[in-house]
Amino acid sequence: MSRLRVGLLSNPTAALGTAHRVGRQVGNLLRLSGISVVDLSGSSAHVARARALEVRNTLTALVVVGGDGTVSLGAEVVANTPVRLGVVPAGSGNDFARALGLPENNPQEATRALLHALSRPVVTIDAIEITAASGTALPHRSLALGNVNLGFDALVNARANSASRGHAVRYTTAVLRELPAFRPLPYWLSIDDGERIDMDASLITLSNSGVFGGGMRIVPEARVDDGVLELVTLTGIGRTKLLRFFPRVFRGTHTTVEGFGVQPVQKVTVGLRNDRRLRAYADGEPRIDLPVTARVLPGAVRILAELKRGDR
Structure with missing residues (x-):
């Protein structure tokens, strides 16, 4: 030693x-x-x-x-x-x-x-690399291990970060305060360098760990070492149903909500079809404005932990 x-x-x-x-x-x-x-x-x-x-x-x-x-x-x-x-x-x-x-x-x-x-023995996990889709250089390499938030969850994260209460309370309060003025956002996406897809969505998240918002298991089956990210989307849902959605995430019953989808991906580029400025958040911190590209880096980090059955 x-x-x-x-x-x-x-x-x-x-x-x-x-x-x-x-x-x-x-x-x-x-x-x-x-x-x-x-x-x-x-x-x-x-x-x-x-x-x-x-x-x-x-x-x-x-x-x-x-x-x-x-x-x-x-x-x-x-x-x-x-x-x-x-x-x-x-x-x-x-x-x-x-x-x-x-x-x-x-x-x-x-x-x-x-x-x-x-x-x-060494245990490796995946990371998420975040870059500006416009090609703008960032001051340093931007990585995340948990999630990249690109929708209502990013707006909530921004509001929660400005509060001083405990994280779970801050997040719940931020949801309630952000919700009244929220409307689904007009996105465009390119998945794994495929053709552009237009999508109106309330939630778009790239998840590696499957957990965010102070214990919300947005993707219960996510693995940190499988070489893919989970693209989470929530579409066709209004404010009332969105308010009911988040408590279900804590209970793990949200995966049956109509309009909720999870898709394994390796790379995603996400932008908005209007002029609204939206900043991506990753692991609770502000990163860069959309459009952004996020891709998985398989086995990029050697972690001092034993991955439990649920992690693998």
Whole structure:
């Protein structure tokens, strides 16, 4: 164990500072286990990313402590490298950790899980790469491990991020506030480089983990290591039915709703047929305005976790 060097990256603002405290606990526990730990946390995601990239080639693993946005930052650093990604959930949503069954609110158990995974064979999972369909260059590579939200769910995410309550409460409140003015959006899509499809939809999501919105299992059968993404669409549904739809997602009874569809894809380009500006959200964070292209990167991330039966 003494030869292992682990980078530790905590989000200082996640869960009102909880992640920073948890990160210190995890760092101390790893050091007590004989692992060399280098703290890469910064005052911003930009600073933390730069620090992690600077020492990446010297690391055995990068452990991120925070919410889904911090996890995706870690994925951007380690994707397609030998460095393994460890996740300690300490954010407000923790949907990716929930999808993998990782220990929540328990730094000791989370550290034990990391140490166990470090001693086990490498496990790889897929990632989602997000690019501007217009060809505009992004400041850095944009990856997600959970979902890319492109419809009503993106609007709700934007509103929820501006609130200060717990994630599940924020999301539910944002749904109720966003709904009165919402109308299905006029999309165009190209699936796996196929012909353009026009579609009016309330919901368009690219899902890898199958979980979003603080525990909504939008695709209960999603797998993080199958080499495909799940294209989720919801069409032909008005505001009243849309309001009833989201509670059903928590219960897992939404898959029988008329107009709900799931299709395995490898690449999707999505845009709007009008002039409305809509920003894509991924793993809870704002990314770029539509049109966007999202594609699966099979086995791009080496994850410090044992995939449970439901994940595989």
